Amino acid sequence: MSTTESPSEFNHLETLSTHELLAGINSVDQTVPQAVAKALPQIEALVDATVERLSKGGRLFYIGAGTSGRLGILDASECPPTFGVPHGVVIGLIAGGDTAIRKAVENAEDDTEQAWKDLQAHNITNQDIVVGIAASGRTPYVIGGLEQARQAGLATGCIVCNAGSRVAAVAEFPVEVVTGPEFVTGSTRLKAGTAQKLVLNMLTTATFIRLGRVKGNKMVDMQLSNAKLVDRGEKMLMDELGIAQPEAAELLRRHGSVRAALNAR
Known part of the structure; x- marks a missing residue:
């Protein structure tokens, strides 16, 4: 058995x-x-x-x-x-x-x-x-x-x-x-x-x-499919780049992903 x-x-x-x-x-x-x-x-x-x-x-x-x-x-x-x-x-x-x-x-x-x-x-x-x-x-x-x-x-x-x-x-x-x-x-x-x-x-x-889909300990390639994930993405950028929320929000809006926003800086 x-x-x-x-x-x-x-x-x-x-x-x-x-x-x-x-x-x-x-x-x-x-x-x-x-x-x-x-x-x-x-x-x-x-x-x-x-x-x-x-x-x-x-x-x-x-x-x-x-x-x-x-x-x-x-x-x-x-x-x-x-x-x-x-x-x-x-x-x-x-x-x-x-x-x-x-x-x-x-x-x-x-x-x-x-x-x-x-x-x-x-x-x-x-x-x-x-x-x-x-x-x-x-x-x-x-x-x-x-x-x-x-x-x-x-x-x-x-x-x-x-x-x-x-x-x-x-x-x-x-x-x-x-x-x-x-x-x-x-x-x-x-x-x-x-x-x-x-x-x-x-x-x-x-x-x-x-395969490179995480940077540090963060999901930088995650899909920004709802408000919670957009907020998480903004906080990732704030932490990584030492910027305020409005600038992080604009970077995320412009580039469409955390990784793209990080690579643009």
Whole structure:
């Protein structure tokens, strides 16, 4: 049995008070960063492989089902506004298509051929990298997609939460974060989902820092898509250039991005 499917260390949950439930969930959540730390060498290898492909014009694809697929889509959707990269550099695909983002699509994850079809719809090439996300490490949609991607000469990685899984076996750059039993038995949207989100954060953040999308510790390429981000951009310019807010606002208005404004000075 996979450890994510092992019985919870807590029982009779329906008899617990709200405080006891929250304290129990919090106590097991604290083990997640420790599990991620053990996988740092694997995450490093995956980041380096991703940087290599993206630096040459390749793309990063995520494939997953259920919670795992939704987490990949979330991470992909946040890269353009955060790092100013074009849409389509990081792409999240989920078993069952876009409908499955909000509503489960029955049996979609059991199709071993569909992930490769979904990837081919994006004209995937051997310059790209495909990362499978599967808490169980045994999702057929992910296994089939990684197998066919690797056969086609693409770099492949994965994020799984069980040791010795089939998904990890077919990935060139596996990341195994072994999170153990869930608070509610088998509910991998809990610890496993948290671990996957942490690794995804690390993967794209480290990748785009390596690719020059951060200056110092600031998101100088972020999209100025709302008032909060415009205000953040102005403060970046004020800090970096030692200027007052009106001048920062004018620079940002004139040049359209923090990086462009900095380069103009």
